[in-house]
Amino acid sequence: GKLKRADSHRQRGAATAAPAQPPSASALPSWGSGFLSTPSSSSPRACPQSALLLRRQLAELNKNPVEGFSAGLIDDNDLYRWEVLIIGPPDTLYEGGVFKAHLTFPKDYPLRPPKMKFITEIWHPNVDKNGDVCISILHEPGEDKYGYEKPEERWLPIHTVETIMISVISMLADPNGDSPANVDAAKEWREDRNGEFKRKVARCVRKSQETAFE
Incomplete structure (x- = not known):
């Protein structure tokens, strides 16, 4: 599924920058606010509390965009699937x-976390080869049966889309090599960070610039 306003973004992007000149983080809110779509009043069948909460978070991000990311609905009639x-x-x-990802929320959100999946190819220790993001904040609440994470590091109902995205941006800046979802990427990050790992990430960055608004 593609956001309905993707075409306008492609046109604006083509007019203002070549593929090698992606939008900067500081420029993101200006086009990010247009990227947000507002759900129609004929909303999805869902738990009213979770739907209301997601609608409120979407409106807040539209009103006050956060630098570094932008978010909107994949389908205007489905509050539970975000891009x-x-x-x-x-x-x-x-x-x-410029990395595209999908967030899929459970009907009992915020009691349980959403799932996050990168659609754009990305090479990272905490993103598996299918694009699924593996970080503490997105893990089911409660005790970690393996003892790696404290309960307060895992999902809590106070978390929002904004706190999730801030955690993911932090993950990109500082991977967790101790609990990898992509073992090969973690090994390269530890042993050959400025060699093979850097080359693979650079390739993903170039590819993301070419496909950001498709």
């Missing part, structure tokens, strides 16, 4: 990238 665009953090290997 986000993340700008690679400055001064990291991911700088200049």
Whole structure:
């Protein structure tokens, strides 16, 4: 599914910048606010509390965009499926990238976390090869049966889309090599960070610039 306003973004992007000149993090809110779509009044069949909360968070992000990412609905009639665009953090290997991902919320949100999946190819220790993001904040609440995470590091109902995205941007800047979802990427990050790992990330960044508004 593609956001209905993708075509206008492609036209604006083509007029203002070549593929090698992706939007900067500081420029993101200006086009990000237009990227947000507002759900129609004939909303999806859902738990009213979760739907109301998601609608409120979407409106807040539309009103007060957060630097570094933009978010909107994949389908105007489905509050439970969001698309986000993340700008690679400055001064990291991911700088200049424009990475697309989907957030899928459970009907009992915020009691349980959403799932997050990168649609744009990305090479990162905490993103598996299918694009699924594996970080503590997105893990089911409660005790970690393996003892790696404290309960307060896992999902809590106080978290929002904004806190999730801030955690993901932090993950891009500072991968967790101790609990990898992509073992090969984690090994390269530890042993050959400025060699093979850097080359693979650079390729993903270039590809993301070419496909950001498709």
